[in-house]
Amino acid sequence: MTHDLIVIGGGVNGLVTAAYLAKAGLKVLVLEARDTPGGLALTEEMAPGFRCDVAGHDAGWLLPDIATDLGLAAHGLELVLPDATVWSPQPDGRSLTLWSDPAKTAEEIGRFSPEDARAWPAFTAQLARFARVLEAVYAVTPPHVPNARGGDLMTLLGLGRRLRGLGRREMVEFLRVPPMSVAEWLDDWFAADALKGAVGAGGITRILQGPRSAGTAFVLLHHHVGRPAGAIRAAHLVKGGVGNLGQALVAAAKGFGAEIRTTAPVREIVVRDGRVLGVALETGEHLAVSQVVSSADPRRTMCGLVDASHLDPEFVRAVRNIRYRGATATVQLALSELPRFTARAPDGALRGAITIAPSLDYLERAYDDAKYGAVSRYPYLEARIPTLLDPRLAPPGKHIMTVQVQYAPYHLKASWDAPTRERLADLVTATLTEYAPNLKKHVLYRRVVTPKDLESRFGLTEGHTYHGELTLDQIFFMRPVAGWARYQTPIAGLYLCGAGTHPGGGLAGAAGRNAARELVKERRR
């Protein structure tokens, strides 16, 4: 054995795990199926001279200690947190901007509803308090529930103390809110449709549920972990595209001594007597190793790379029951000029997420279509123009726009054939053109990335970039499946470190770091 450990998959979590383990002195080999590592942290040429993020167009949240521990800034990572978090044009020609600064945002909201403006600071403060508690939850390895013992019990008690630290009233609120629907929660606070739509969109991110489905309040909370207090729906943007995050992680991992092999798709994790023996590549090559960490999603790992005969049927059943249901597509547009929106955009507002979500009902109706297996006729869109941040992504004077479209469900009643994809691109262009009339005429190139594409190109089960929906039954001690939330698997020597494990997707590297910590701890035993 030439390596102590093999990491399958060179995406963000895989690279973070590899970097931490290499830093701890282990000889690590990363096997990446594609010709470039980075996974979804990928910026590629979509048309001559236009470079564009493939799926996610922000880093979600990169924990500050990961960036520091791995020295990512030194490897060229430049994160930007725009002042504007959301810019939401309205059908009536007005627009709503959410700023990182709650006072500035309240002023803006006042144009829609003075009462909502008054409630805004308290709402953002509550969200920030809850997010801080969640941050503590996300940093731990999930304890065994309900039979926590020893250190596990201490972890639970520690979190309990953290929760109590909120004070009696806020503690109850923290327990009450996550199972609610984001619509109910926002209805408790606000009246203006524009505001509830713009904020509520954060409750349905990458989930096949509508804002009136219970548990979507949790999704909104999840996407505020680590964010600066007061900023709603803030996201780290990566200068030059998210691909630079992938490249910085590659450089960091290599810098610590990890070896990365690309174009090395794994066929099978070889197991004997319940123990890992090694990894077999598609080429037929066999790599002997006693520890394997897979950053592929749990179903792909446990039902694709491991032979089912090594697993308890109940475990396999649980893994098969994980809900993925990719719901989001990306449409990339190469533009010959900036879109000119009818609604006035304050200076810098377009650096936020350009959000088409004028009301909760609009979002709910978008979900209705998806519920019956169709693309939303009036979709929720979240667009970004990365060339505003880094003009070098397009030829001079030209621009890139990436648009996340929801709902574009993986499970379509029809199929994701060429005409369906074209219709999706048309729909997105037409929807945006309603708000920016010049847009349609200035589209030079466009490209569609559906959940099916994500599955076939990146191996993501059902095209779900978070490796499984973030619903209350699929988080914390239930992620990826009940009883196996501690990055271990029933196969000795096989671990998981992807977004399919606690704390899930949208948090760059959080799962990978937790998994690495568990592995290091275990090796010391």
Next chain:
Amino acid sequence: MATEYDAIIIGGGHNGLITAAYLARAGRRVLVLERRYCVGGAAVSEEIYPGFKFSVFSYVVSLLRPEIIRDLDLPRHGLEILPLESTVTPMENGDYLAVWGDPDKTRREIYRHSPRDAEAMIEFGRLMHHMAQAVKPIIGMVPPDPTSLSPKDLLGLLRLGKHFRGLGPEKFHALYKLMTMSSADYLDEWYETDVLKATKSASGIIGTFLGPRSPGTAYVLLHHYMGEIDGSFRAWGFAKGGTGAISEAIASAARGFGAEIRTDAAVSHVLMKRGRAVGVVLENGDELRARTVVSSLDPRQTFLKLVGAEQLPDDFTTDIRRYKFRGSSGKVNLALAELPNFTCMPGVGPHLRGAISISPSIEYLERAYDDAKYGEFSRHPYMDVIIPSMIDPHMAPPGKHVMSIFVQYAPYNVTGGWTDDKREAFGDAVVETLTQYAPNLKHAILHRQVITPSDIERITGLTEGNIFQGELALHQLFFLRPAPHWAKYRTPIRRLYQCGSGTHPGGGIMGASGRLAAMQILADGR
């Protein structure tokens, strides 16, 4: 000076009567005040048309706690529960799905639709049985306040922790999934037959403003599995004489223990002195004094109407104001000249002595929900139909029948409000939809009573017509029902207690709230 009671119970619904009976049994001088001419609240039988008796609102029973039946000796007071054994779901293709009282017969029937599901059903039933057992102690406990550091609460939390630990990981995780998942997703893990999943999901959406694909509905599924008749889980029953007979039996038991029950006695407000409840004032101006006042009304009625926000802490009032009702169901009661003839199962048969469920597919239920989300009643609603006169012939004149149709969704906040025209249109939609499955129905109708959530509110007083005194959603259960820190039947007003379905565990003709409230009052030495 008027006579002083130990306890005055506001509202003579089943929970109020149960609290009264338990308190009287313990030797307290108890007075029950009921606004209407009869006791029962939403559990009443009324002769709406000459010769035709209806369980006007609530129409089946399964959740009534067996210990209450025992403690109050209800059979001696006339309670007789007749089994409602089958559920038949007509399908859109003319076929049907039936679940019979006989498990073997059911298995054969399910096998016809899917051999895999027939097999899964055995294991599913076993799991649900375990889950119901796991939940029973929780239903029977006064919810501890997780934010409190008092020894009693800490002990309660410890007991709860021990209970969960005792379940072991497998059962605990299964219970956790049941609490957090949607009924459609939950059933997808077990079954493949759509109509079977739909019929089971239907019980998960009853009384909620959620569709079967929304998380949180799987739990309500369990709520309807917790029924226990003669010790056997899951069976539904029909009270001889209609649901009102249950209330009558409890009232009779309460009287037997010495409780006094006054009807036509609407309470205007709770009488307060130095921040304590000292009695009530009736709408006719009479003042009645008591050492303890107990309200069985829903939280909004109790606190915002009978007490008044000005008497209460602001945080508490906020919590009560945002407690969600959102009534979503209606009822259509029909007097029939003849039995309905279902196309999928023609003629008179045992299926007419059970429930007929109009829930042909998950998509059907979701579409019914979609209408309601945007402020309309479902054009093609979910319906749970029973024909009480087939079980108890005294409900209708000889040869004639009564039909009880539970309908969802009928949103309380329907666009334009519930006008008379809207009510009739709703009734028409119900009859039209049902006639698609039983073509002779429309012409067999002699009388039709249509009840909207707005009618439920007007007649029974239930806020927004919510049949459970507040939605059974995860964020409104256990220590959060009806408000944090006040889930133990006590209220911020000293000597004022609550005992309705708006308290833990709430919902259905279960009576657990009424019983636990009585226990708490007695434990407090009141």
